[in-house]
Amino acid sequence: MELKIAIVTCSSTRTLAEDQAGTNLAAKVRDRGWIVTGHEVVPDNRATISEAIVSYSDAGADIILTCGGSGLSLADVTPEATADVCDRNVPGIAEAMRAASLRITGRAMLSRAVCMQRGTTLVVNLPGSTKAASECFDAVCAQFEHAVQMTAGGGH
Secondary structure (H helix, E strand, O other): OOOEEEEEEEOOOOOHHHOHHHHHHHHHHHHOOOEEEEEEEEOOOHHHHHHHHHHHHHOOOOEEEEEOOOOOOOOOOHHHHHHHHOOEEOHHHHHHHHHHHHOOOHHHHHOOOOEEEEOOEEEEEEOOOHHHHHHHHHHHHHHHHHHHHHHOOOOO
16 A cells, blocks of 8 residues: 655754654655655644644645654653644554553653544654664554555455
């Protein structure tokens, strides 16, 4: 199955050229035979993050991977921005990422990452560090094709 995936890195300190986590995620997406429909860096601003999610969703992305902004800093607003423009919570994906990450570090319990649906688009909040984003992606990506099929009305 050919998935269309957009990557939105949420950071007020990185440029696209400096975005190792997002670039690494794009490579992982392509390695699975999926299409990267966009990759951008937006500032840690709730409205701006929401706008990026809406834009990629309306353009037909199956999945939007956000990267960063899901920690405890007061500047971390990605989960709130996601909830502002999404319809339904998909808690199992965020729970699976935290469970996998807890096997590596106890700090995983500090993640506020969410996974939600906006129409037929799945939005997954990943951590901002290259290593953590990669580990979380690896923990859940095997379910992406089935999730997209179910969202499109496919059977189990």
